[in-house]
Amino acid sequence: MIKKALVALSAFTLISTTLSGCAGGSVDGHDELHFSDGWVRVSEFSDHVDGMTGAFATIENHTDHDVTLVGGSAEIAKMVEVHEVVMMDGEMKMQAKDGGILIKAGESVTLEPGGLHVMLMGLKEAILEGDEVTLTLDFDGYDDQTFTWPAKASLSGDEKYEPKK
Amino acid sequence: MTNFTRRGFLAGASASAGALVGASAGALIAGQQVASAAEVAAQTAVLKRSEKFHGSHQNGIELELQTFTNFVSLEIHADTDRSAMQRWMKLLTDDIERLTAGEPILADAQPQLALGPARLTVTVGFGPSLFKKLGLEAQQPESLSELPAFKVDALREEFSGGDVLLHVSADDPIVLSHAVRSLISDSLAFASVRWTQQGFSNAQGVVPSGVRQRNLMGQVDGTDNPQFGTDDFKNLVWIDEGPEWIRGGTILVLRRIAMQLNTWDKLGRTDKEQVIGRRLDNGAPLGQKNETDPLDLNAVDERGLKVIPNFAHVRRASPTNPKERFFRRPFNYEVGTAADGTPDVGLLWTAYQKNPAEQYIPVQKRLDDFDLLSKWTSPIGSSVWGIAHGVKKGNVLADDLF
């Protein structure tokens, strides 16, 4: 089952896992989450104190149970949320994703600009290109994980933030 | 025909303009045929080949020519300081690791263009101007300084100088284009593009492997070079003293040399061969059979005349002492053709060496004094780069410089 679902992943994700290595402890890699290609976006929203920005990665669930990414924390941000991008009043906007991001057993989720992402809000410092940002992701059904990811610009991902009422 | 003078050469020029050598189009593959897995593997072999990034030297130098190349010169922003350089080099290191493996970079705007490795290499260098801007003069090797002016120079700003060089080459033009755009995107926070110079050599599978190719004057170019993997190459090219960041690196002199093909092609074959001192068909030295036969500068013909004339390029360029040698890795450029049919073509001419003052400059001075070839060639761009040593896995490019 796991094999089948993973075949659907792009070659990019699979190959990159070997490049970026896997977070998590187990040696055989068959009962863990694999994280690859993690990064944090630099934009005009993140180059000042109190700004915000997104963090992105590909997460593969190699365990035998569903896992949910529910939130996180970072030294550099007052608040970390899990976001989705939705169409609102004819515009793409982002907002907190109720219930978090579900990663089913044997499947994978790609967090990317314009899609699901982790939002760092209330930045305590500007984030510059080439900086390294440390953040912790919190899961239901899995241990929390801490990463240090590079910060870099990308053209896509400028959706406005629409706080939930 | 051996006692040419410069004037005799022009007067005796033959009227036939030879056909221009253009970049030949690749073979068409029938789109409809259903190929077996083995056939597909064979058809995409050029894409699958990869070059390593990590090592004691940067790649893209002691390496057989790739088919396509782009030299990108960047100028740092006024507020780019040493810590910004460190951040930039971190991004570039990660990018190059991924691109040479044939993968998209992080946050790639067009991951679908990372088709595969296609022997991509990226070589990073630093110009003399960078050290001044960053107050890093203490780290500037003595061997890295601006070149003196030469009489032949017709240099243009838009092809000369710069603070940081990204030299990117690959066997596929789309892979190359994607890599160059990716690297430039990740550089724009720190620098702007001063110029880019694109070039090409023979396609894969067209000439025997090596660093020789046909240049657009029709010559076999790159023959007389130090051999890869030898002590000779190491001793001529790889620096082993001075600041830490350049040990294991080298100095690159890049010259954009325009060719006047319309006047060149007025010469007949024999005249052309005399100008270089080598045969056009296979690149053999005049009087010899094979390309790799040694040059015999003392050989005379039955009339007692030198087989390789005094004005011949290979004679003028030959070392007068063992130090005056370097490694050349030549690419052609072709930018277009004017209304009257004059092509804008030439060489992206490179010399890699420990110290230009002892290696390239004496040879260039000798050619500056007299080299018949310069009647049909003129340097229109020039730059000098300190190429940092290679990157070990887990390290960052030039981490001991910034």
Ligand code: HEM
């Ligand atoms: C458009 C300009 C030039 C053209 C078309 C050209 C062409 C050639 C050709 C066809 C050869 C013989 C094959 C080989 O060994 O590669 C050669 C050799 C050589 N060229 Fe050039 N060249 C140019 C500029 C230069 C310049 C500017 C220099 C140095 C300042 C230079 C230095 C040499 C050297 C050192 C050799 C080898 C000589 C030997 O056999 O000892 N060339 N060149």
Ligand SMILES: [Cu+2]
């Ligand atoms: Cu968001």
